[in-house]
Amino acid sequence: MTSQQDLLDTLAQVARALGNGHRLALLERLAQGEAPVETLATTADLTIGNASQHLQHLRRAGLVTAQRSGKQMIYRLTDERIINLLGLLRQVAETNLAEMERLISRLFAEDDADGVLEAVSRDELLAGLARGEVALLDVRPEEEYEAGHLPEAINIPLAQLEEMLGKLPHDREIVAYCRGPYCALSHEAVQRLRQLGYRVRRFEEGYPEWKAAGLPVT
Amino acid sequence: MTSQQDLLDTLAQVARALGNGHRLALLERLAQGEAPVETLATTADLTIGNASQHLQHLRRAGLVTAQRSGKQMIYRLTDERIINLLGLLRQVAETNLAEMERLISRLFAEDDADGVLEAVSRDELLAGLARGEVALLDVRPEEEYEAGHLPEAINIPLAQLEEMLGKLPHDREIVAYCRGPYCALSHEAVQRLRQLGYRVRRFEEGYPEWKAAGLPVT
């Protein structure tokens, strides 16, 4: 009977590994693809030593694995389902926590003045793609695009948006996506492109969710 | 950009609420149905004060809600998806954590000497029920059975197993279930019934998972 509680304690240990904002940021970056410590530290805005320690913590919980490559240590998620786990955690938090709602609306406050920027759901996107009515735009950095992206997506990193407008079609609606639901890149891309007269909306999810759902990636 | 991290911090707060074995035990009990503090404290083997404090913690994280009923405070899960969240957490932990495997095999060590006790999957169970080839046995306490159970399940609490054998059919295989994958009740029931000559296996999940999957309950 006591080992029943041992199991729950072990489970709790895994949950506790998720219980820190910095570690969640590291996992979100890892959901885009494997990366060495330095990259992870930079995107999560941590010192190297600090990032290393958090990564050890995630490793002890079995959420990430590490592999040496030359003098670098490459980390990756142990399991695609971790993305689903994060998604479900987010769903539960969003529906049941008023605080969450407040933060989300603040993060995306400026956007939706006239309601036209409503996000495109996965089903809607799939339907639009099947009918050839939409073009996909990936606004993540080139490195993350190279590591994997949605089929037929055009990559224009946000930093080069205006320079690379030539790659965008004019005959179709554009759907922009980035790292996930909380990633602000596609929000900003949509705003800037709309000011330039493009017909564009954002995808409500991101690359990791698409991949975790078993949909094809390139 | 900083509010991106605020969101992750809030998410981390919810994860941290799951990061304690006692709180997971409370949630597992709540997955069976709502209950007052005293019941919860008893099943989680906590003092009342301690249980109350953990429940407050879960409430702040938006995972449970409380409602006064007379002089008792009734707690319940805010959201069925929390059961899915726990299930996914368990899956991830089981596949990626050697420690987990060790604990599970220890918990169920005696059982499977000859391999016949292999658990019945959800699909297999549904097929068997559809063909009328299996009878369902719910070995949880009567209180939990009353709060909800699988359709057509016979309730024989483990404590009264031998006294109530008369309720069991002899012409079909019996599938026993209880609170969930780690619950030992159905394991023990299967062992004891097999010694009495019954053809019986256990369901690999439990009532909460069945309900959370949207399958019919009574």
Next chain:
DNA sequence: CCATCATTCTATCGTTTTATTGAATGATGA
């Protein structure tokens, strides 16, 4: 084999969590 670079380990300190105890609150029924 030495200098260098990426990463991890160790030690420390301040902060947060947890369990425990006892007092306070809120509803009930005599």
Next chain:
DNA sequence: TCATCATTCAATAAAACGATAGAATGATGG
């Protein structure tokens, strides 16, 4: 209204966590 019961609140001490800085490790290129 008072005594009682269920629960929560408040205060404390022990344990776990998180950030930081500097030493140690392990691979590489000369």
